[in-house]
Amino acid sequence: MTPALDRLRGGAPAKRHNARTIAALTANPGCTRRAVLDAAGIDKPKLAQHIGFPGNFGQSRFALARGNGFEAMLKADDCALLLSVLRDALGLDTPEVSYDDLGEDADDTLRARHGRTRKLLAAAAGAALIDHPLLTLDVAGRQVFLEPDLIAFQVEGRLHVVEIKSFAIVDGQADSAKVSAAAVQAAVYVLALRRLLAELGHDPSLVSHDAVLVCPRDFSLQPTAVLVDVRKQLSTLTRQLKRLASVSDVAEALPQSVSFDLSLPPADLIASLRHVEARYAPECLSACELAVHCRHEAAGTTAALGRPVRDALGGVDTVEEALALAAGARTPTEEQVEAAALLQAAARLRAEVLGS
Amino acid sequence: MSTLTALARAQARAEGRAQPIATVRHLHLHARPFVFIPYAMAGEANAPLAALAGTGPDDPRLLVVAQPRNRDDRFAFAAELAGLLLPYVDSFTAVAEAVAVDRGRDVRYRYVDAPQLWVPNTGGVDFIRLFGRSTRFRTTEGEYAVPAGVPLLGRWLTFFAGSAEVPGSSLLLNAVQALSSHWATGQSSAEDAQLAALMAWLRPPPGRSVLEAAAAAEDPAVTPPAGPATDPSFDNHVLAPLLSVAEPDVAELSEVLRAQLLPTWRLMWQALDLLGTLPPGARVASRWDGDRDAFSAFAQHVAEGGPPQPRRDGAVAAAARLSRLEAAATRYAVQRAFDDPLVMAEHRLAGAAFAAEVTLAKADRIDDSGKRPVLRPRIMVVTSEPVRVEPGAALTSPARPGQKATVVSVTRLDGTKTEVLLELSGGMGRKLVAEPGSVPEVGERILLTTLSEAYRPGGAFPEPDQTPWTHGGPPAPAALPE
Numbered sequence: 001m002t003p004a005l006d007r008l009r010g011g012a013p014a015k016r017h018n019a020r021t022i023a024a025l026t027a028n029p030g031c032t033r034r035a036v037l038d039a040a041g042i043d044k045p046k047l048a049q050h051i052g053f054p055g056n057f058g059q060s061r062f063a064l065a066r067g068n069g070f071e072a073m074l075k076a077d078d079c080a081l082l083l084s085v086l087r088d089a090l091g092l093d094t095p096e097v098s099y100d101d102l103g104e105d106a107d108d109t110l111r112a113r114h115g116r117t118r119k120l121l122a123a124a125a126g127a128a129l130i131d132h133p134l135l136t137l138d139v140a141g142r143q144v145f146l147e148p149d150l151i152a153f154q155v156e157g158r159l160h161v162v163e164i165k166s167f168a169i170v171d172g173q174a175d176s177a178k179v180s181a182a183a184v185q186a187a188v189y190v191l192a193l194r195r196l197l198a199e200l201g202h203d204p205s206l207v208s209h210d211a212v213l214v215c216p217r218d219f220s221l222q223p224t225a226v227l228v229d230v231r232k233q234l235s236t237l238t239r240q241l242k243r244l245a246s247v248s249d250v251a252e253a254l255p256q257s258v259s260f261d262l263s264l265p266p267a268d269l270i271a272s273l274r275h276v277e278a279r280y281a282p283e284c285l286s287a288c289e290l291a292v293h294c295r296h297e298a299a300g301t302t303a304a305l306g307r308p309v310r311d312a313l314g315g316v317d318t319v320e321e322a323l324a325l326a327a328g329a330r331t332p333t334e335e336q337v338e339a340a341a342l343l344q345a346a347a348r349l350r351a352e353v354l355g356s
Numbered sequence: 357m358s359t360l361t362a363l364a365r366a367q368a369r370a371e372g373r374a375q376p377i378a379t380v381r382h383l384h385l386h387a388r389p390f391v392f393i394p395y396a397m398a399g400e401a402n403a404p405l406a407a408l409a410g411t412g413p414d415d416p417r418l419l420v421v422a423q424p425r426n427r428d429d430r431f432a433f434a435a436e437l438a439g440l441l442l443p444y445v446d447s448f449t450a451v452a453e454a455v456a457v458d459r460g461r462d463v464r465y466r467y468v469d470a471p472q473l474w475v476p477n478t479g480g481v482d483f484i485r486l487f488g489r490s491t492r493f494r495t496t497e498g499e500y501a502v503p504a505g506v507p508l509l510g511r512w513l514t515f516f517a518g519s520a521e522v523p524g525s526s527l528l529l530n531a532v533q534a535l536s537s538h539w540a541t542g543q544s545s546a547e548d549a550q551l552a553a554l555m556a557w558l559r560p561p562p563g564r565s566v567l568e569a570a571a572a573a574e575d576p577a578v579t580p581p582a583g584p585a586t587d588p589s590f591d592n593h594v595l596a597p598l599l600s601v602a603e604p605d606v607a608e609l610s611e612v613l614r615a616q617l618l619p620t621w622r623l624m625w626q627a628l629d630l631l632g633t634l635p636p637g638a639r640v641a642s643r644w645d646g647d648r649d650a651f652s653a654f655a656q657h658v659a660e661g662g663p664p665q666p667r668r669d670g671a672v673a674a675a676a677r678l679s680r681l682e683a684a685a686t687r688y689a690v691q692r693a694f695d696d697p698l699v700m701a702e703h704r705l706a707g708a709a710f711a712a713e714v715t716l717a718k719a720d721r722i723d724d725s726g727k728r729p730v731l732r733p734r735i736m737v738v739t740s741e742p743v744r745v746e747p748g749a750a751l752t753s754p755a756r757p758g759q760k761a762t763v764v765s766v767t768r769l770d771g772t773k774t775e776v777l778l779e780l781s782g783g784m785g786r787k788l789v790a791e792p793g794s795v796p797e798v799g800e801r802i803l804l805t806t807l808s809e810a811y812r813p814g815g816a817f818p819e820p821d822q823t824p825w826t827h828g829g830p831p832a833p834a835a836l837p838e
Contacts, residue, residue: 055577056574058400058587058588058589058592059588060399060586060588060591060592061591061592061596062397062398062400062591062595062596063399063588064399065399066399067399099635116587124490151425161807166399167401168401168402170402170489171488171667172668173490173669216401218401218490219402219403219490220399237768246452254567280542282545282546282547283546285546285547286546300369302362302366304543304544305362305366305369305542305543305544306357306544306545306546307366308357308362308545309357309362309365309366309544311357312357312358312359312361312362312364313359313362314359319366319369319370320370320479322366323366323367323370326363342359342705343359343363345361345705346359346363346705347363349360349701349704349705350360350363350364350701352701353379353697353698353701354376354379354698
C-alpha cells in the first residue's frame with residue numbers, strides 16, 4: 001500500500017479483503033471512485049452510513065444458518081461426504097485422501113496459517129484436501145490475505161478449488177446470477193493459488209481452471225458437485241487487478257484536502273468524494289455499498305436511467321440535454337448530430353401519436 | 357431499448373411522472389383474476405414461508421407455514437394453496453364452446469373462459485415454477501405421502517409457469533412486467549423491478565411527490581418487499597425470534613407476515629385497476645383464445661390421467677417448444693405494432709414502417725399477363741420518413757391487414773421526400789372490381805410496414821425415437837419394472 005492511499009483512510013485500519021470483495025472489484029471496472037476506496041481499504045458501508053446514504057446489504061440469518069449447516073454437514077468426519085461427491089465429479093478412485101484443516105479464521109494467526117499453507121502446498125504429494133488455506137493476493141500494490149472460505153483439493157498433481165454454496169441446483173439448473181458470482185469468487189482463489197505456486201517455484205497451471213461447485217441438489221440437502229470453467233472470470237480479474245495497481249497514481253494526484261477519515265463531518269466527506277469520479281450505473285445498487293450516494297449524485301444524468309437508455313439516447317450525458325436536443329432547442333455538437341436527428345424523429349413520432 | 361422508450365424515460369424523469377409507451381392494453385385483463393403473493397424462506401431451496409392469495413381485493417387469504425423447515429408443514433401449505441387454486445381453476449371447466457378445425461371438417465371444444473394468475477414480479481413466476489417442480493412428482497400414498505391435491509397443484513403450477521414463457525400469453529402475468537410494458541418511469545429498470553417503486557411513479561400516494569414516494573418504496577422498513585425474498589432485517593429481528601421455539605405461535609406469525617404482505621396486496625389490485633384504464637388492443641382477444649385453447653388442452657390432459665410434466669424436455673420436445681416460443685414472440689411483436697400506433701412508431705423510427713400519403717391510385721388496374729386476368733391496383737405514395745425497402749419487398753398496412761402491397765419502385769424526390777409505387781393484391785373481394793374502400797384513395801394517409809401477420813408454418817420435427825445423434829440420439833427406453 002502506498003502512503004497516498006494510506007493517508008486517505010485517516011487513522012482507521014484498512015478493511016480486509018475477501019474473495020467476495022475482490023470479486024466485486026470486477027463489477028464496474030470503469031469506476032475510479034470505487035477503485036480508490038477499495039484500494040485504500042476504506043470501510044464503504046460505514047462511509048455510506050456516515051454521509052446519510054446507507055445501503056441495504058443485510059443478510060438473513062436463515063440464509064447464513066443454512067449455508068453453515070450445509071458446509072458443516074459436508075465437512076463432518078474429515079469431509080467424508082465432500083470426498084464422495086468430489087470423487088464422483090472428478091471421476092477419482094483414490095482410496096486415501098489426507099485432510100488438513102489449517103484452522104479457523106482469526107486475525108492473529110494469519111501469518112502462521114499462511115506459512116503452513118505454503119509448506120503444505122510445497123510438499124505437493126498425494127491426494128489431499130486442504131481446508132482453510134490462507135492465500136495472499138496483491139491488490140493495488142498491497143498484499144492482502146484472503147479470508148479462508150475454501151478448500152483446495154489436490155489430486156494427481158493438480159489442485160482444484162472447491163466452493164461450497166448453499167443455493168440449490170434443481171434438475172441441473174441453478175440461479176445464473178448466483179452461479180456467476182460463485183464463479184468469480186472461485187476465480188479469485190484460483191488466481192491466488194496460482195501466484196502462490198509460482199512463488200514456490202511450481203508450475204502455476206497445476207491449479208485447474210475448472211473449479212468445483214458443491215451445492216444442495218433439488219430440494220434436499222444432498223450435495224451435488226459440478227465443474228465450472230472460470231477461465232473467462234480469471235482474465236477479467238487479472239485485468240482488473242492490473243488496473244487497480246495504477247490506482248495509487250490516481251490517489252497521489254488527489255489534493256491533500258481529500259480524506260475519507262470517518263471522524264470527519266459528513267459534508268467534508270461528501271466534498272472529498274466529489275474529487276474522485278464515479279461511474280454510476282443502476283447495477284451498482286446491488287454490488288456497491290456507496291451506490292445510493294452515487295445515484296443521488298448522478299440524478300438527472302441519462303446513465304442513472306440505465307446503460308441501455310443512455311445508449312438509446314445516443315450517449316447524451318444528461319436528461320435535460322437529451323430533451324433539448326429532441327425538441328430542437330439546442331444546437332448539437334459535431335458528434336451529437338446523428339443522435340440529435342434520431343431524438344428529434346423520436347420526439348416527433350411520440351407527439352404525433354400521443355397528440356400532444 | 358428503443359430510442360422512443362428511452363425518450364419516454366427521459367421525459368418521465370424531467371416531468372416527474374410516468375409516461376405512456378403504449379396506447380392500448382396488450383394483455384387480457386380477467387374479471388376475476390387469482391392474485392398470489394408468495395414469500396419464501398431465505399436460504400432454503402424455494403421453501404414457502406407465507407402467501408396472500410385470492411380473487412378479490414377485499415378478500416385476501418393468508419397462508420402461513422408454521423415451521424418452514426418442517427416438511428409436513430410445507431406440504432400442509434401446498435394443500436391449503438391447492439384448496440384455493442384448484443377450485444378456481446375448475447370453475448372454468450363448466451362451459452365449453454365448439455371451434456371449427458380443419459376448414460370446418462371437424463370441431464373441437466374449448467372452455468369459454470380460462471383462469472388468470474397474477475404475481476408481483478418475475479421472482480413470483482420463478483417461485484411458481486419451482487414450487488410446481490417440488491410438488492408435482494409427489495405421491496399421495498406410501499411412506500412419504502403428501503395431502504391429496506398437492507401433486508395436482510404442482511402440475512397446474514407447472515402449466516402456468518410454462519405459459520408465462522410464451523410471449524403474449526395472459527394465463528400467468530407479473531405486475532412489474534405488465535406495467536413496465538405500458539408505461540416508462542423516470543428511473544432505471546433495475547429500480548422498476550420493485551413493484552412499490554414502480555407504482556410510486558404510476559400512482560404516487562396522495563400528498564407525495566413521485567420522488568418521495570419512490571424513496572419510501574425502497575426502504576424495506578417502510579415498504580416491505582414484494583417477495584418472494586424477504587427483508588433480511590425482518591428475518592433477523594422479527595421472524596427469527598418467533599421461529600426459534602419448537603412450536604412457533606402461529607397467530608403471532610400470521611400477524612407479522614400479513615403486515616409484510618398486505619402493502620403488496622393493495623399495490624397488486626391498484627396495478628390491475630391501472631391496467632384496466634387502458635382499452636384492450638384489437639388482437640388481445642384472439643391471443644386470449646389461444647390461451648383458452650392451451651388451458652382446455654391441459655385440463656383435458658389432466659382429466660384423462662396424463663402423466664406430470666417431465667423434469668426436463670427431451671431433445672425433440674425442447675426443439676419444438678423453442679420453435680413455438682419463437683413463433684409466438686414474432687407474432688406478439690407484430691400484433692403489438694398493428695394494435696398500437698405508439699409501438700408502430702418504434703418500427704417507423706427503425707425504418708421498418710413509414711406513414712405516407714396516397715398521391716395516385718388506379719383501383720381498377722387488371723394484370724392480364726397470366727392465364728387469368730387478376731385485379732392488381734397500383735397506388736403511389738409519398739412520405740417524408742426514411743424508407744428502407746427495396747423493390748420487390750412486400751408491405752402491409754395495419755388498416756388493411758389482409759392486403760399485400762408489393763414495392764414496384766422507390767424514387768427519392770429530394771432531400772426529404774420519397775415516392776413509392778406499390779402494387780396491391782388480396783383483401784379486395786373476389787371480383788375483378790375492388791370492393792368499395794378496399795383500395796386506398798388519393799389523399800388518404802396510410803401506414804406501411806415490412807411487418808407481416810401472414811401465417812408462417814412451423815418447423816418439422818422428427819419423432820422422439822428418430823432424434824438425430826447431434827441431439828443425443830433417441831432417448832434410452834424407460835427401464836422395465838422388475
